[in-house]
Amino acid sequence: MKLSKYFYVTLRETPSDATMPSHIFLMRGGYIKPVSTGIYSMMPMGFRVIQKIVNIIREEMNKIGGIEVDLPVVQTAELWSESGRYQAIGEELLRFKDRNNHNMVLAMTHEEAMTDLVRYVLNSYKQLPVMLYQFKTKYRDEARARGGLIRVREFLMKDAYSFHTSQEDLDRHYQEEYDAYLRIYRRVGIEPVVVQSDTGIMGGKVAHEFMLDTPNGEDYLILCKKCGYQANREIAKFQRVPFKGDENAALEKVATPNSESIDELTKFLNVPAESTAKCVFFDFEGKLITVVVPGNLDVSEIKLHNLLKAKELYPAEDSLIKACGMVPGFASPINSHDTRIIVDEAIADSFDLVTGANEEGFHFKHCNPKRDFPKFEVADIAEASEVCKCPCCGELLTETRGIEMGNIFKLGTKFSESMGAKFLTAEKTTAPAIMGCYGIGVGRLMASVVENSHDDFGPIWPKSIAPFQVEIVPIGKEAELVELAEKFEKELEAAGIDVLVDDRDERPGVKFKDADLWGSPVRIAIGKKGLANSEVEWKFRNEKDFSMVKVEDVVAKAKAYFAE
């Protein structure tokens, strides 16, 4: 490809609204063009990368028996009502009416449509297992799109769905998907961190997320460096270390003026945070939920969501807290009423705690929850952090941040049951198919690769997905330079290598800066000086220095490098 005939743009300056490296370089290199919040056009440079990622994923899906299909984005509300998700999902699902006034949605995922397809065909256990997948646009009306392609509203996703006759067969295939995912990420140069994750609106029990470990990540990950326990912080478990002082000491009210926060309280009383019981309040369907966790930990709202099976959960207003007999800032379940009390496991086994007295400016010392609290439930409700111990081996946990590049779920029969994707077993009984689903956001993966691999000048693409694998840069416009560039272009393309020739009448500096933004693994500069010795300059994008290569060796060297 000759650059003079291509459709491209590069930006000299960083767009004012971009902060993440992937966003900056995808904009500056002319890979993407914003159209609206979280909605982007793919320009030719970006589309080339997307297509290469798609091909890698397709190869790996086919390897494990996947069969490609293509389902619609525009779907009826009726279909989503069958699974219950038309009602269960909030504003993230974009709803609208067609000209006949029918309620419609833009699909944010395809479990319903895929289950609908399978039930149309499925009769017998002999047809299972089957795994269907597609590359399809999803629309999610995100409350807050951000970070270029990291979190968008419209995006291309590879979504796969498997259907099985038994849990064992799902387990077997789930492992195949897991392994295929590892191969996919490694082929684009990323070693993912795989964590246990929440199943959210998908339902199901087991799920894993494939994360890029990066300080720019939106998700928090809890890792054990010793035994390998890895989980999304949302659901991470940890060993409780109950605080145990004097079990029999009587409640004692102490004045704690201006000590509304745990920080102020522990300083005032000179006690450790883990010896305090912190109350956090939520409004669940109009009723007050009182959650009690150790003062050094936070409540995991996801764990609470799952425990309550809540669709919506909000922080409680002070008026609601007071109506139940508690005083914000000085609260505890002691003497409260009309509230469901959920106590973290650590608190349930602790005693001699400091907690609120439900009176402005006062706390209780020596609180023993089992003795002093009204009836309460015990649950794993606190959020894991770096002060917590591994649930498996007891080692101190570490925390890092990640970008979710993909996920896999064991769905079970949530959709097949509700939508009637059933089959006749060998025993002549009817059973719903057992399902799994597996997703990869293609654009987010492209951005993740840039986050993972770039320098101050642009992306450093792996050769598997670089828009062009070789960029040829003639320095000057003498006929012999141009002719040699064309010769290289023809011969390399004949060898199946993607080549970009910068045939513009531009200064070398301009060409090199642009080449860095396009990140080809190999750059070949053809200059008069080198040509005097029949040599050209060969430079790897990920190395600082270049080497001189004889003109006659260039094509063979490139072939060898890209054959690796």
Added chain:
RNA sequence: CGGGAUGUAGCUCAGCCUGGUAGAGCGCUUGAAUGGGGUUCAAGAGGUCGCUGAUUCGAAUUCAGUCAUCCCGACCA
């Protein structure tokens, strides 16, 4: 949905406080010199200052509303 900020040339921004003929750099067009990390010179093209309304003799500038975009938080298969 809360909090903060920004909308002026293709891009990055100044001008606004204190109202009076629309600015710079880069990019683009033409010409010339140059030619190994965004070179230089000359001549040009390009903007109803996000939109609507109000105040005023006069609004990019003041006021009100509205739309859009970004950042932080909430939310997020």
